[in-house]
Amino acid sequence: MDNLLLSRLQFATTTSIHFLFVTLTLGLVLFVAGMQTAYTITGNPVYRRMTKFWGKIYVVNYAVGIVTGLVMEFQFGLNWSGLSKVTGNVFGVPLALETLIAFVAEATFLGMWIFGWDRIRKGVHLALIWLVALTAYASAFWIMVANAFLQHPVGYEMRGDQAYLTDFGALLANSNLIDTLLHVISAAVLAGGLFVAGISAYHFIKRTQEVEVFRRSMRWGLIAAPIGAFSIIHWGFLQEVVIEQTQPAKLAQMYGEPERMVAAQQAMEQQFGPGDWAPPGWIGVPYQIMMNSAFVMALILLVCLILLFRNWVVRLRVPLYVLLIMVPLPFVAVISGWLVREVGRQPWTVYGLLTTDKAVxxxxxxxxxxxxVGFTLVLGTLAVVDYVLIARFVRKGPDDELFGSTLDQVAKPASAHSF
Amino acid sequence: MDLLWPILLGLLFAGYFVVDGFDIGAGLLLRRLGGGEYERRAVLTSIGPFFLGNEVWLVAVGGVLAGAFPLMKDHLLGGLYLLIVAGLLIWVVRDAAIWFRSRRPSPRWRAGWDAMLGGSSGVFAVFWGLLVGALLTGPPPLTDRWLVAGINAAVWAVVMVLLFTTHGAVFLAARLPADLAARATATATRLSRPAAGLLALAALAQLVVPGPGGIATTVPVVLLGLLAAAALWSAPAALAKSRYGSAVALTSFAAAVPAVLASLRLAGGLTDVTADPATLSVLSGFLVVLVPVLAAMQAWMWWTFRRRVHAGTVVFF
Incomplete structure (x- = not known):
């Protein structure tokens, strides 16, 4: 195996693990913030239990999201120095802004939210979780600005063999940015909504005593998830228009249309000289998985939404099992979609500007x-451990532990210690 | 403008050593100071509310490197590839240990992650020492001077372990419940003299270790290093008088200095690796707003959780 392949595998592995966790982070934070808002306004203790239950799963999920995020930040400099050498003046800007505007603020606010339960004034504590949500989405925005530049570089000019930033506004107006960002956000809403609905369904299957918590959670999840599912389809198809204009070879391989690929190859040979400019043909497979799973989810979720009427979704029982089984589906879809977008960009790292073999x-x-091997073992193990923990918290259901517990509640001083 | 970005980078790096130094030191001392579960949770709660807000200083260092010094980032990360990879992995393991240890009641689970936290904090301190020691001899790659860089790195690895442990002990003396703080004070008092002595020796050694900038950087490097050693030496005196704020300030200065020394040595070479002025001017526009906002956020965090941990303090980690 050569350096190029290994570097690509390393990037793909670390990013995939990161993406699995941050998708749920982005989705769940809206529910946690929404539920805490409902509690703050109505004072209804059910909303407090809901906030604590979903908040607990949110922070346990956050753990792997943040530690893989730390690694991601340094990946570019480690393995992809060509990227900085050629486009560092441009590509570095959104990366730097992501860390300073979003990452730093998000983590600080989350720490304060976790340790501020029952200690910080209610309104301020609520503001903290909304600030966490806001900065998490700001993070997604700036990362997508950086990614859109890789897909379709704009706002620069080449002097010698280096790109120079000439138009910062063009980075933000990139045709490959807004539709994709909304697509990713829809995916997060879908993943979060389906997760909340599916886990609530699990507790109804288990004949939970916490009917009120899970009835309302189910409703929240089943309203959000179809919105996510239909938006994901909408913004997904809109992207194909842009891809046809900016990356015709990617679209040809997604559709699996050889004639289209031949035309794209000829056009690129004229522009960049002889060479194999075709992305791998297998991206058609994840494309189909993503698209079909989105249709399936959209239809089933719509039916479940209608079944909310008179609580049929719980009374019929079958929808509960269907919802639970579907929980992993959005995650399969986001990884597939990510493969389509990034592998479909090959052989380029920066489309039309820098090939991947020169970027490594x-x-x-x-x-x-x-x-x-090191990254895969460590991050992979942590991901598995984290999923086991999440599963335990899910099974345990709502309790009043974790948030707002005090030192003397969780442990006794050594003198009073019996074991 | 020429100086703004290198100074910002140096300040963030030094700030990171100060604040994550608390956490690395506390992690190293967790099992030593925490006999039972109550003591360990007290140690973890001392750093808890700040933990996430502390480590993001390094994230900010990475961001400034990516935006303003993209080529420096390559030299640093690519030139010391395996060391940086090891450092990242240790960082991840340290964080996972803190996040995971209290998530299950099982004593074996907790003891396992506590051992992991202690070990990874120690190796993390070693990593920072290796990096500082290597960077004091100049930017990577180290091909022609790997021997001298390696020896210097080994010396600073020992220095950083002692320095961060003392720093953490002083922080815990200021933060732990009053009845537990005495042990932290004793630990800090016992460690500060050897830590200060070794730091002074390592600083003096820079007189013979060739580094970029020659005598113009060697003099401030040695003087600052000796000053840091003096600060570290005098921290126990402040603790003895129950002047915790002063003690934390003294070891914070000492913890910041190694990052400042490395930055001083590298500053001269930064001009070749700085981003284009057009890039910097865009970033500066954001920075005018961001620096005060981020500073206010950090101040808010420290102010909110400024009180000493007690039985009624909210725990999480």
């Missing part, structure tokens, strides 16, 4: 093999 750092393959 000049490192011995053995060294990258060590780091690839």
């Amino acid at each position: 750092s000049d490192l011995p393959a053995a060294v990258v093999l060590i780091s690839f």
Whole structure:
């Protein structure tokens, strides 16, 4: 195996793990913030239990999201030095702004929210979770600005072999940005909504005593999830128009249309000289998985939404099992969609500007093999441990532990210690 | 304008050493100071509310490197590839240990993650020492001077472990419930002299370790290093008088200095690796707003959780 392949595998593995967790983070935070808002306004203790239950799962999920995020930030410099050498003046801007505007603020506010339960004034504590949500979405925005530049570089001019930033506004107005961002946000809403609905369904299957908590949660999830599912389809198809204009070869492989690919190859040979400019043909598979799973989810969720009427969704019981089984589906879809977008950009790292084999750092393959194995083992293990923890918290259901517990409630001083 | 970005980078790096230094030190001392579950939760709660807000200082360092010094980022990360990868992995394991340890009641689960936290905090301190020691001899790659860089790195690795542990002990003396703080004070008092002595020796050693900038950087490096050693030496005296704020300030200065020294040595070479003025001017526009906002946020966090931990303090980690 060579350095290029290993570096790509390393990036793909770490990013996939990161993406799995942040998708749920982005989705769940809206529910936690919404439920806490309902509690603050109405004072109804059910909303407080809902906030604490989903908030607990949210923060446990957040753990792997943030630690993989730390790694992601340094990946570009480690393995993709060509990217900085050629486009550092442009690509570095959204990355820097993401860390300073979003990452730093989000983590600080989350720490304050976690330790502020029952200690910080109610209104301020509510503001903190909304600030966490706001900065999380700001983070998604700036990362997508950086990604849109890789897909369709704009706002720069080449002097020598380096790109220089000439128009910052063009980065934000990139045709590959807004539809994709809304697509990703829809995916997060779908993943979060289906997760909340599916886990609530699990508790109804188990004949939960917490009927009020899960009845309302189910309703929240089943209203949000179809909105996410239909928006994901809408913004997904809108992107195909842009892809046809800016990356015709990607669209040809997504559709699996050889004639289209031949035309795209000829056009690119004229522009960039001879070479194999076709992205891998297999991206058609994840494309189909993503698209079909989105249709399935949209239809089933719509039916479940209608079944909310007179609580048929619980009384019929079958929809409960269907909802629970569907919980992993949005995650399969986001990884598929991400593969389509990023593998479909090949052989380019920055489309039309820098090929992937020129972007990769000049490192011995053995060294990258060590780091690839290291990252995969450590992050993979943490992801598994985290999912096991989430499953335990899900099964345990709502309780009043974790948030707002005090030191003397969780442990006794050594003198009074019996074990 | 020429100086703004290098200074910002140096300040963020130094700030990171100060604030995450608390957490690394506390992690190292968790099992030593925390006999039972109550003591351990008290140690974790001392750093808890600040933990996320502390480590993001390093995220900010990464952001400034990516935006303003994209090529420096490559030299640093790519030139010391395996060391940086190891540092990232240790960072991840340290964080996972803090997040995961209290999520299950099982004593074995908790003891396992506590061992992981202690070990990874120690290795993380070693990593920072290795990095500082290597960078004091100049920016990577180290091909022609790997031996001298390696020896310097090994010396600073020991220094940073002692320095962060003392720093953490002083922080815990100021934060732990009054009845538990005495042990932290004793630990800080016992460690500060050897830590200060070794820091002074490592600083003096820079007189013979060749580094970029020559005598113009060597003199401030050695002087600052000795000043940091003096601050570290005098921290126990402040603790003895129950002047916790002063003690934390003294070790904070000492913890910041190694980052400042490395930054001083690298500053001269930064001009070649700085982003284009057009890029910097866009970033500066944001910075005018961001720096005060982020500073206010940090101040708010420290002010909100400024009180000493007690039985009624909210726990999480």
